[in-house]
Amino acid sequence: MAELAKTSEAVHRDYTGAKIGMWLFLFTEILLFGGLFLVYAVYRTKHQADFHTAAAELSVAIGAANTMILLTSSLTMALAIAAIRRSAKTASIVFQSLTILFAVIFLVNKYFEWGAKIGHGLYPNSPELLAQSHGTILFYGLYYVMTGLHALHVLIGIGLLLTMLILTVRDRITNTDFVKLENSGLYWHLVDIVWIYLFPLLYLIT
Amino acid sequence: METNFYTYSGKHRGILAWILSTDHKRIGLLYLSSMFTFFLAGATLGILMRLELIAPGPTIMTAQTYNAVFTLHGVIMIFLFIIPGIPAALGNFMLPLQIGARDVAFPRLNLLSWWFFITGGLIALTSLFTGGGPPDTGWTFYVPYSIRTGTNVSLALFGVFLLGLSSTLTGLNFVTTIHRMRAPGMTWFRLPLFQWSLYATGWVQLLATPILGITLLLVIIERFFGVGFFDPAKGGDPLLFEHLFWIYSHPAVYIMILPAMGAVSEIIPAFARRTIFGYKAIAYSSLAIALVGYLVWGHHMFTSGMSDASRVVFSLLTFLVAIPSGVKVFNWVASLYRGSIQTDAPMLFTLGFIFLFSIGGLTGLINGALSVNIHIHGTHFIVAHFHYTMFGGTAFAFFAALHYWFPKMFGRMYREGLARVAWFIIFIGFNTLYFPMFVLGWQGMPRRYYDYLPQFQTGNIISTIGSWILVSGLLLMLFNLVRSISKGEKVGDNPWGATTLEWKTSSPPPHNNFAEIPTVTTGPYVFK
Numbered sequence: 001m002a003e004l005a006k007t008s009e010a011v012h013r014d015y016t017g018a019k020i021g022m023w024l025f026l027f028t029e030i031l032l033f034g035g036l037f038l039v040y041a042v043y044r045t046k047h048q049a050d051f052h053t054a055a056a057e058l059s060v061a062i063g064a065a066n067t068m069i070l071l072t073s074s075l076t077m078a079l080a081i082a083a084i085r086r087s088a089k090t091a092s093i094v095f096q097s098l099t100i101l102f103a104v105i106f107l108v109n110k111y112f113e114w115g116a117k118i119g120h121g122l123y124p125n126s127p128e129l130l131a132q133s134h135g136t137i138l139f140y141g142l143y144y145v146m147t148g149l150h151a152l153h154v155l156i157g158i159g160l161l162l163t164m165l166i167l168t169v170r171d172r173i174t175n176t177d178f179v180k181l182e183n184s185g186l187y188w189h190l191v192d193i194v195w196i197y198l199f200p201l202l203y204l205i206t
Numbered sequence: 207m208e209t210n211f212y213t214y215s216g217k218h219r220g221i222l223a224w225i226l227s228t229d230h231k232r233i234g235l236l237y238l239s240s241m242f243t244f245f246l247a248g249a250t251l252g253i254l255m256r257l258e259l260i261a262p263g264p265t266i267m268t269a270q271t272y273n274a275v276f277t278l279h280g281v282i283m284i285f286l287f288i289i290p291g292i293p294a295a296l297g298n299f300m301l302p303l304q305i306g307a308r309d310v311a312f313p314r315l316n317l318l319s320w321w322f323f324i325t326g327g328l329i330a331l332t333s334l335f336t337g338g339g340p341p342d343t344g345w346t347f348y349v350p351y352s353i354r355t356g357t358n359v360s361l362a363l364f365g366v367f368l369l370g371l372s373s374t375l376t377g378l379n380f381v382t383t384i385h386r387m388r389a390p391g392m393t394w395f396r397l398p399l400f401q402w403s404l405y406a407t408g409w410v411q412l413l414a415t416p417i418l419g420i421t422l423l424l425v426i427i428e429r430f431f432g433v434g435f436f437d438p439a440k441g442g443d444p445l446l447f448e449h450l451f452w453i454y455s456h457p458a459v460y461i462m463i464l465p466a467m468g469a470v471s472e473i474i475p476a477f478a479r480r481t482i483f484g485y486k487a488i489a490y491s492s493l494a495i496a497l498v499g500y501l502v503w504g505h506h507m508f509t510s511g512m513s514d515a516s517r518v519v520f521s522l523l524t525f526l527v528a529i530p531s532g533v534k535v536f537n538w539v540a541s542l543y544r545g546s547i548q549t550d551a552p553m554l555f556t557l558g559f560i561f562l563f564s565i566g567g568l569t570g571l572i573n574g575a576l577s578v579n580i581h582i583h584g585t586h587f588i589v590a591h592f593h594y595t596m597f598g599g600t601a602f603a604f605f606a607a608l609h610y611w612f613p614k615m616f617g618r619m620y621r622e623g624l625a626r627v628a629w630f631i632i633f634i635g636f637n638t639l640y641f642p643m644f645v646l647g648w649q650g651m652p653r654r655y656y657d658y659l660p661q662f663q664t665g666n667i668i669s670t671i672g673s674w675i676l677v678s679g680l681l682l683m684l685f686n687l688v689r690s691i692s693k694g695e696k697v698g699d700n701p702w703g704a705t706t707l708e709w710k711t712s713s714p715p716p717h718n719n720f721a722e723i724p725t726v727t728t729g730p731y732v733f734k
């Protein structure tokens with residue numbers, strides 16, 4: 001390894017570099033959501049009471065279920081990396097597939113949740129919503145935009161994890177070269193942790 | 207060893223060998239050529255704007271066209287020229303060479319960044335000719351107008367979003383590269399100062415650009431779905447948009463100026479033939495600018511409606527951020543003391559930079575003072591200040607660096623005499639164009655207006671004449687550079703006798719940059 005580090009080939013095997021890059025990328029993701037959290041903080045301060053009553057309309061049960069699902073998926077993700085480290089390829093493939101499965105279930109739940117709200121006429125710019133107070137309009141705006149942007153990240157995560165799954169099956173991710181999987185895991189944990197903040201801010205503030 | 211990166215044959219042929227290349231040098235040149243194409247478009251819009259203002263009343267275009275023209279001039283110059291500017295073009299080319307690396311940390315991501323850049327740029331230009339007509343909001347896209355106007359704002363915003371992504375990824379790449387890929391012996395305090403400025407810029411790109419991303423997305427969402435975040439009728443607050451926008455866009459001016467300061471810090475030692483004065487002070491002041499510059503955005507909003515307490519704090523921070531810039535200026539000037547100064551074109555542009563940037567910086571303090579700001583807010587004074595920092599500052603340093611590194615990039619020299627003449631014309635034209643704007647603004651002529659009162663005509667005529675002088679100088683400079691790419695005189699690997707690492711390899715450099723990675727034993731500016 002020491003000799004390899006001197007050649008240009010080593011450039012593409014710089015694990016620390018790859019990790020630094022990934023962490024920097026996660027900073028940018030946090031700031032992307034940070035903009036929304038700022039909007040949330042401003043409007044929540046202005047419309048305390050409206051936010052409380054509006055949040056009561058959301059289903060804590062579905063939200064809690066989705067929280068459990070995402071947390072479990074973070075566990076399976078970590079197990080997938082642990083498995084590849086000890087060369088347990090099959091176990092890693094199973095855990096990666098489970099992670100993807102949980103992500104899909106999360107999105108299905110989200111679909112029904114949004115569907116029900118839209119069925120009740122509660123969506124941005126709907127006549128139903130515009131008849132309500134300013135705070136309620138903003139709360140639902142934030143609800144859709146924040147969970148929407150998060151869902152988009154889950155979707156991207158599914159694509160990313162599918163790629164990793166294929167790479168693992170084809171032995172391109174192995175116990176000596178798994179930084180791609182590790183970085184995908186970091187991304188997945190970020191998606192998870194954003195939800196950990198969204199859940200109380202949107203569902204539990206009643 | 208004889209092949210350089212132009213003659214190196216990779217996987218692809220023809221144009222593909224460029225637009226699919228992961229070689230940082232080729233990517234740098236891709237940026238350079240696309241950027242100057244956009245620059246010429248932006249300059250054309252600028253000269254049309256000046257022509258319209260040569261006399262009161264309608265001259266060559268309608269008011270609506272004028273609104274579109276100043277919007278596009280801003281969008282193109284800011285997002286397509288000056289933000290990617292020095293880091294993406296020259297930074298890409300020089301960063302690995304200066305730290306003794308073979309490439310950046312993530313070469314493919316680097317290429318992807320260029321693709322985001324060119325796609326974003328083309329989308330922004332497409333918005334001119336499609337939909338409800340060219341955007342007319344000003345480059346700041348202020349709500350509520352940007353939500354209500356029927357022009358093609360959404361597409362332009364999406365283009366700018368992609369440009370932001372490109373800028374973020376470039377920053378990520380550079381920060382990682384400087385952390386991980388320095389040659390043996392290249393400690394942090396042996397880094398050339400250009401690298402310090404790229405490093406500080408990289409962090410600003412990383413930490414500020416995502417805020418712009420989400421803000422622009424929110425405006426797009428607002429236009430399509432009417433969520434109401436910025437619409438007072440639905441409880442939203444337009445001021446919140448201004449805050450979010452400037453949280454990015456003020457640090458963005460440091461994205462523009464920091465690499466310029468870095469380039470100048472390279473040129474001064476090379477042309478004064480002595481080491482830079484106050485190396486550490488210059489390095490740390492780059493970081494200080496990046497840090498404090500993050501916290502001064504409110505000074506764009508002194509008249510928008512903010513509490514007195516916040517205005518005082520933002521004003522104070524604005525004064526503070528001038529200190530590290532001042533530190534740099536004093537260090538540059540001190541570096542010249544007792545040097546054997548050569549006034550070749552790069553040095554002339556650099557001296558022009560110091561002079562013009564000082565005017566730009568000091569007028570920035572005038573803007574930053576609360577009471578005066580009320581008087582000059584939204585006037586041509588701001589336009590003048592901004593162009594003195596961004597054009598007189600960043601663009602002059604960009605031109606300086608372009609001349610300085612020209613023999614490095616192409617192995618040939620531009621015509622020195624022609625370059626000096628071009629510099630002189632640009633310098634005269636620049637001041638004729640922008641200085642009257644200080645006066646006009648002070649007298650109360652608002653910016654972004656298509657028409658003005660008759661008493662402002664003299665200043666406007668002078669300014670418009672300046673625009674013609676400036677553009678002829680720019681064309682002469684570009685002509686000189688472009689023709690010298692193929693016809694310039696061949697010069698050796700290090701025509702300036704500069705000391706930093708990029709001059710230790712052949713010019714133009716081989717595909718792998720260095721036959722053998724050098725070991726660094728001294729600081730960057732040791733002249734024997």
